[in-house]
Amino acid sequence: MTATVIDGKAIAARMAAEVVAEAAELAQAGWAPRLVSISVGDVAAAELYVRNQRRQAEAAGVDFEARNYPETISLEQLTGVLAGLNADPRVNGIIIQRPLPAHIPVKSLQKAVHPLKDVEGMHPSSIGNIVYNDLALGPCTAVAAVEILKSLPLRVEGLDVCVIGHSEIVGKPIAFLMMGLGATVTVCHHMTRQVAVHSRAADAVFVAVGKPGLVTGNMLKPGAALIDIGINRVDGRTVGDADYESCSQVAGWITPVPGGVGPVTVAVLLKNAVLATRMQKDHYSAAFQAAG
Template sequence: MSAQLLNGKELASKKREQMKEKVQKLISQDITPGLAVILIGENPASQTYVRAKQKACADVGIYSKLIERSDRISEEELLNEIDLLNQDPAIDGILVQLPLPSHISEQAVIERIAPEKDVDGFHPINIGKMMTGEDTFLPCTPYGVVEMLKEAELPLEGKHVVVVGRSNIVGKPVGQLLLNENATVTYCHSRTRDMRALTTQADILIVAVGRPKFIKADDVKEGSVVVDVGINRVDGKLCGDVDFDEVKEKASYITPVPGGVGPMTITMLLENTIQSAQQRK
């Protein structure tokens, strides 16, 4: 029995149709949601992501502003760019595309973005609100993962969720969001002893480690739900952190790569930008 696909692409396009209506309503009240993206340097992966974000904005009617700067920009100059956007009434969301050149502090940049325009959900104030279950901008990838699980009507309360990976962008926040949904959450990482003993207990396994086909069939429980957040390029092809062909024979639900979590990340970024514009109203 092969697993059912959790199709992020389909869900993303359904959500974006609903967003078009929300944006039209705001525009009719003289508010056009605006997203500013700052792109530093010429990292091809970053350029691809930024193009996808701009296209998605155009599709739903969000105004997007792209600011491209050389990777020789100083930290101070970048922080000044952010200050200008913080004060710009046409901009509801600010996103600085990561990674940044090594001479610029990621943390300083994240903390400089006004929390009410932090549509990436990375500002410490917004992370703190997420931890305490307050209303705030949620980090886009974890938010997308939880939306996919809810849309598939998969029960979360009381389920054992195992998260492999503990990054500030995916691993930590996705565990917290599922804890907020009353799941029981275990984190695994590079220092975990006997990881398989834990991953095989998972009702829901979320993998975000950036290692191609890291999780095999022997690492998952029969009938579990497997969410693969990884995007790796191997021999010119995209693949996830889960060995899809092996694991799909054992899981009940699984996300494909590409077409799984990826489209949901950008969709939740749009959702956060629209939410910010509604708050401006």
């Protein structure tokens, strides 16, 4: 068996087409979506992400402003910047680029972004809403991974799913999202004794750990879907958490790295941008109607 390679770029393109139409509609109503990216210090990796986000945002009709602050900026100063962006109705979404300097904890900044402008879906309230199956602004990577699975010809209700990795922004949200769709979910982590026992019993496997080659073909049920979320650099190449060669001989579907979850993650970010803009438009309309 040779797995069908899932084309993340094609899925992202379909989502981007919807974003273009929604962004144009909002712009016509005087609410052109606008994102502001915040990065700190001279970080080459963040610059690459920022360039990609800018290019795809502008192609979708979403205005994009990149702001870079010196590494010496304090947490208090940066929190003040975010407070200003939260209060500015011309800004509809805020992106916190990582990595950040050691003296600026990322969670503090994520909490400082207003939930209505949390296009990354990282605010505690955005993460918490998933427990209630409220997907207003979900964490982009987790939502992207689930969207990819939903694109496959599989009945999600009752599907046996194994999630390898239990981070707060990827693994755990995927588990809750899949439970919300009716799947039966097992979550494996660094204390799980026999990961392969769980993964071999699953119809779909998500892996997001950050260890290249962690999942091998003998850990999969023949015909299972494998969604590889890992991004690792090995010998100058970008690879996932799965051993692609062996897994592609067993899985029914597999995401490549790069070109799988990554493009869909950016598409979800832009989808969140237009959704956040619409939510803010409705919020301001309701507030001024009440005032009147």
